[in-house]
Amino acid sequence: MDAGGGEQLSLAAVRDQLIREEDSIVFALIERAKRPRNTPAYSAAAAGGSLAEFFVREAQVLHAKAGHYQKPEDVPFFSQDLPPPVFPTKGHPKVLHPFASSVCVNDAIWKMYFNELLPLFTADGDDGNYAETVALDFACLQALSRRIHCGKYVAEVKFKDAPQDYSPPIRAKDTNALMNLLTFTAVEEKVKKRVEKKARIFGQNVTLEDSVGKQDGDACDSHCKVDPKVLSKLYDLWVMPLTKDVEVEYLLRHLD
Amino acid sequence: MDAGGGEQLSLAAVRDQLIREEDSIVFALIERAKRPRNTPAYSAAAAGGSLAEFFVREAQVLHAKAGHYQKPEDVPFFSQDLPPPVFPTKGHPKVLHPFASSVCVNDAIWKMYFNELLPLFTADGDDGNYAETVALDFACLQALSRRIHCGKYVAEVKFKDAPQDYSPPIRAKDTNALMNLLTFTAVEEKVKKRVEKKARIFGQNVTLEDSVGKQDGDACDSHCKVDPKVLSKLYDLWVMPLTKDVEVEYLLRHLD
Numbered sequence: 200m201d202a203g204g205g206e207q208l209s210l211a212a213v214r215d216q217l218i219r220e221e222d223s224i225v226f227a228l229i230e231r232a233k234r235p236r237n238t239p240a241y242s243a244a245a246a247g248g249s250l251a252e253f254f255v256r257e258a259q260v261l262h263a264k265a266g267h268y269q270k271p272e273d274v275p276f277f278s279q280d281l282p283p284p285v286f287p288t289k290g291h292p293k294v295l296h297p298f299a300s301s302v303c304v305n306d307a308i309w310k311m312y313f314n315e316l317l318p319l320f321t322a323d324g325d326d327g328n329y330a331e332t333v334a335l336d337f338a339c340l341q342a343l344s345r346r347i348h349c350g351k352y353v354a355e356v357k358f359k360d361a362p363q364d365y366s367p368p369i370r371a372k373d374t375n376a377l378m379n380l381l382t383f384t385a386v387e388e389k390v391k392k393r394v395e396k397k398a399r400i401f402g403q404n405v406t407l408e409d410s411v412g413k414q415d416g417d418a419c420d421s422h423c424k425v426d427p428k429v430l431s432k433l434y435d436l437w438v439m440p441l442t443k444d445v446e447v448e449y450l451l452r453h454l455d
Numbered sequence: 456m457d458a459g460g461g462e463q464l465s466l467a468a469v470r471d472q473l474i475r476e477e478d479s480i481v482f483a484l485i486e487r488a489k490r491p492r493n494t495p496a497y498s499a500a501a502a503g504g505s506l507a508e509f510f511v512r513e514a515q516v517l518h519a520k521a522g523h524y525q526k527p528e529d530v531p532f533f534s535q536d537l538p539p540p541v542f543p544t545k546g547h548p549k550v551l552h553p554f555a556s557s558v559c560v561n562d563a564i565w566k567m568y569f570n571e572l573l574p575l576f577t578a579d580g581d582d583g584n585y586a587e588t589v590a591l592d593f594a595c596l597q598a599l600s601r602r603i604h605c606g607k608y609v610a611e612v613k614f615k616d617a618p619q620d621y622s623p624p625i626r627a628k629d630t631n632a633l634m635n636l637l638t639f640t641a642v643e644e645k646v647k648k649r650v651e652k653k654a655r656i657f658g659q660n661v662t663l664e665d666s667v668g669k670q671d672g673d674a675c676d677s678h679c680k681v682d683p684k685v686l687s688k689l690y691d692l693w694v695m696p697l698t699k700d701v702e703v704e705y706l707l708r709h710l711d
Contacts, residue, residue: 219489222661222680226482233475239543250521250542257517265510267586286506287495289583327545330523338594389663397661405478405653407645424478 208294210360213352218393220346224438225397227342228320229424231335235324240332241313251313254333255340271299272348276309276340298455299351302448304441308344311437312336320429347438350445357381357446358453369454377447387439391431398427464550466616469608474649476602480694481653483598484576485680487591491580496588497569507569510589511596527555528604532565532596554711555607558704560697564600567693568592576685603694606701613637613702614709625710633703643695647687654683 240250248256259275262268266284268275270291275281317336357380358365368376402423420427496506504512515531518524522540524531526547531537573592613636614621624632658679676683 223486223489226486226657230479230482233479239545244542253542254517254521257520258514261510261513261517262586262590264513265506265586265589267590273587284586286500286509286585288585289495289581291583325545327547329542329544330518330521330540331529333521334518334523393661393663396663400659400661401482401657403656405649405656407649407652 208352208356208359210353210356213349213356216352217346217349220342220349221390221394221397222401223342224339224346224433225394225401225425225430227335227339228398228430229402231332231339232320232322232425234328234332234335235322235326236317237321237325237327237329237332239325240329240336250329251333251336254330255337258334258337271295271302271351272345274300274303274305274344274348276305276344278303295351295355296449296453298452299449302348302351302445302452304347304444304448305344307441307444308340308347308437311441312340312343315437316429316433319432320425343438347441348445350442351449353442354381354446354449354453358450365450366454369450372451374447374451377450378443381443381446387435390439391434394434395427395431398425398430399423402427464608464612464615466609466612469605469612472608473602473605476598476605477646477650477653478657479598480595480602480689481650481657481681481686483591483595484654484686485658487588487595488576488578488681490584490588490591491578491582492573493577493581493583493585493588495581496585496592506585507589507592510586511593514590514593527551527558527607528601530556530559530561530600530604532561532600534559551607551611552705552709554708555705558604558607558701558708560603560700560704561600563697563700564596564603564693567697568596568599571693572685572689575688576681599694603697604701606698607705609698610637610702610705610709614706621706622710625706628707630703630707633706634699637699637702643691646695647690650690651683651687654681654686655679658683 243249256277259268259277260282263275263281263283264285266286266288267273268281269284269288364380365377368380399420402425404422499505512533515524515533516538519531519537519539520541522542522544523529524537525544620636621633624636655676658681660678
């Protein structure tokens with residue numbers, strides 16, 4: 200999250216960021232869908248872990264050396280033994296509570312991605328392009344994780360806007376009451392519709408012939424590179440609930 | 456390039472692959488455009504090279520360990536001392552001449568990307584997100600390099616279709632004649648129009664409000680995440696000429 204020069208967070212700025220992250224998620228899924236399932240990339244090899252796990256671990260070491268994982272929304276999947284940056288980094292404005300960086304639901308994202316999501320948007324098959332496949336998986340995981348952990352900013356903004364509403368359930372550690380305060384069904388329905396529409400627009404086969412295009416309607420969904428319904432399902436079942444888990448976890452420690 | 460089970464290459468299959476690579480290039484540029492120029496990522500640091508160079512070198516080491524760079528279109532930017540794969544890899548059908556893997560224009564792609572292209576589609580500024588920035592650069596470089604080195608398949612198919620046309624200039628090492636044989640201005644114009652259209656469609660801000668959308672027309676170009684004209688310029692000045700350089704270099708050694 201970039202607070203835009205100042206240190207003030209606004210709900211509008213956070214929402215803009217979340218909307219932009221949707222594009223990244225849709226792009227990443229479309230790119231991964233170029234390749235079939237490629238299950239050998241996920242089976243444990245001689246060394247113990249799978250190629251996918253090896254790749255994500257090593258990629259995170261490299262990203263850490265380059266200076267990544269300094270912001271509260273950038274949380275590694277494997278946080279043990281990450282090296283410090285080897286190049287100078289620039290500080291980011293601290294707009295969240297210091298414990299924000301320890302709020303992490305990556306274990307749930309990892310399981311969801313490999314066990315639930317991947318079979319929904321990749322074709323059965325094995326084309327042998329395992330290295331490319333796991334690099335594309337890493338891009339999906341990163342985009343999902345960043346979007347979901349942006350929930351920390353959502354929670355901070357919502358708390359700041361109405362501390363009188365949030366403080367009592369935080370003190371009572373009332374998770375259900377917090378979850379209710381954080382749930383806006385009408386907004387969630389809009390988000391689901393929008394990501395579905397993005398998948399339809401970004402996943403179409405663009406040709407010079409159709410000048411008006413296939414922006415709407417389900418007629419083209421079978422030609423989309425990722426089924427648009429998978430995107431609304433992803434947001435409905437996992438992205439928005441996990442974001443709210445992040446929000447609740449963040450809020451519960453807000454008065455510590 | 457995936458020959459699709461068989462070992463036969465067809466011009467149609469190669470063209471489909473090239474068209475799909477266009478989407479990857481457009482997505483990668485749109486993602487990079489999230490961040491401003493961030494020039495400190497490109498200045499030499501104490502260690503000698505820049506963060507960008509460090510990142511690409513190290514990322515390629517990781518990708519090589521994962522089994523990448525086995526196919527003729529996947530050519531590393533820094534090929535010295537790349538480690539062998541540490542996980543089992545699956546062989547790919549050999550449809551090109553063995554020397555194909557040594558045909559490489561990555562030095563020219565590197566210079567073009569950092570010196571010419573980057574200033575055209577990123578905003579002035581420094582937001583401090585250097586690690587993210589160079590990771591996005593690496594994705595752009597990889598997508599461009601793969602697209603351009605797919606020229607090896609284009610050349611192979613064209614040679615197979617008309618060896619009688621290509622053999623004399625190959626024997627005479629007549630680069631100009633080969634370049635003429637490989638140039639189809641009408642096709643190139645279509646490609647430029649198509650990538651421009653893709654940038655317009657994939658780079659728009661999708662909202663639920665506009666149901667018809669802004670698939671065509673220049674009215675929205677200022678709102679596109681990457682100026683669509685940059686894409687047609689990229690293809691006109693660099694992607695298509697460099698692809699033809701790859702084709703010529705491949706063909707020149709075809710009768711060795």
